[in-house]
Amino acid sequence: MSDQEKELQVLRDQIDRIDQQLQTLLNQRAACAQQVAEVKQKYQGARDAVFYRPEREAQVLRRVMERNTGPLPERDVARLFREVMSVCLALEQPMRIAFLGPEGTFTQQAAVKHFGLSAITAPLGSLDEVFREVEAGTAHYGVVPIENTSEGMVNHTLHLFSRFQISIVGEVELNIHHHLLVRPNIDRNAVTRIYATQSALAQCRRWLDAHYPSVERVAVATNADAAREASIESDLGLAAAIGSELAIELYPLQVAVRNIEDQAESSSRFLILGRQEVGPSGHDKTSILVCAHDKPGALYDLLAPFRQRGISLTRIETRTLSGPWNSVFYIDFEGHVSDAPVQALFKELESESLELKLLGSYPQAVL
Missing domain, CATH: 3.40.190.10 (Periplasmic binding protein-like II)
Structure with a gap:
């Protein structure tokens, strides 16, 4: 030895x-x-x-x-x-x-x-x-x-x-990475058709223009549809798909080129739905829906109590509806419903004749 x-x-x-x-x-x-x-x-x-x-x-x-x-x-x-x-x-x-x-x-x-x-x-x-x-x-x-x-x-x-x-x-x-997927033993330079969702085609447009300017691009409903179409042999030519790493575990495909998205920092956020109340973890986020009458300064009045209590907003979306409540605000902010500043915030918002629905307090994403 x-x-x-x-x-x-x-x-x-x-x-x-x-x-x-x-x-x-x-x-x-x-x-x-x-x-x-x-x-x-x-x-x-x-x-x-x-x-x-x-x-x-x-x-x-x-x-x-x-x-x-x-x-x-x-x-x-x-x-x-x-x-x-x-x-x-x-x-x-x-x-x-x-x-x-x-x-x-x-x-x-x-x-x-x-x-x-x-x-x-x-x-x-x-x-x-x-x-x-x-x-x-x-x-x-x-x-x-x-x-x-x-x-x-x-x-x-x-x-x-x-x-x-x-x-x-x-x-x-989730960091979103798009990969070019092909069947095993397929020369990616011989590809004549690429299947992908409309959003994936948009997010990879510059890369596709540089590497496959004349190849047909076919929009499908989901990433799984794209992978399935690319995995099937066809007399229409050699097909590829734009998809995730998970697709190669479900379909007979392999990754030909990794990370072809134009924007390297692209990410998506997903929510976990359940039926339980979640206790504080120490680093939490709260989501609410607030319905209000449409009037000048409605958003300013809504945000003032957050500012006064030093509560940081991470997301706010506004939707306009018909009916007695004209505006709906979806708001994410840091903190847990059990925190004293958040409880005081809810009391003030409810006193302002606003309809408030707590969607949940939950841990901020760790991984």
Whole structure:
């Protein structure tokens, strides 16, 4: 055995011992999670027990990142813990997560990022169905898009909050990366047709103009539709798709070129829907709907109480309606409903003859 092999063998033996310790600790953690489930069922009842606590998970992940000393990056370590927590939660209660389908979309990617691979993700055909299943309890939680840096707010999601009695219990921020996908053994230079959603074509326009100026671009409804079309052999020529990393796990495709989006910082935000109240995690956000009469200075009057109490707004959207309440404001701001300044804010807003609906207080996105 060479000197190199001797040194490597010492390190490999050390890795094997560490792996054994890790495995023992993981099983100990899983056993503890099962005991947590038993305690909750004992005091809350098997039907009413709440196993997923967004504020608790956010606190754990933040502590993981704060105490990390490297060499692994803090976010990578947090993602590992996310999967450990996902597996342990599945032992307590298998989670069914409804999302706006079909499979292979960024919304599914957001669901997996937030709940981990052990959650059961269920694609639904419309946003209305996601809201309805969560409200009925058919799904434990739902994931819906709310905004994109390039396209703004998802108006239909905002509208549904006025129809359904459910809460926002979390949020997911997802960096949006578009990849050029082709079938295995296909020369990407021979591609004659590219399938993608209208938004993906828009977000990759400059790259497409530079690399495929004369290739036909076909707009489809979803990323999954694009991947499916590109995966099928056709006598119309060689096809490619613009899609996410998740698509290659669902269709016989491979990534030909990564990150072809024109705007490197493109991201989307998704909301986690549930039926529970979420306690404070220490770094929280609150979302509300406020209905007001349309009059000069209405927005200024609405924002004054936030400014007076030093409450920072992170998002505000205005919609005009017909009827007694002419304007609807969707507002995100920092803080939790249990915070004294937020409670005082709500009292003042309600005293101003405004109709206010609390959509939820929830942890700010960690990963």
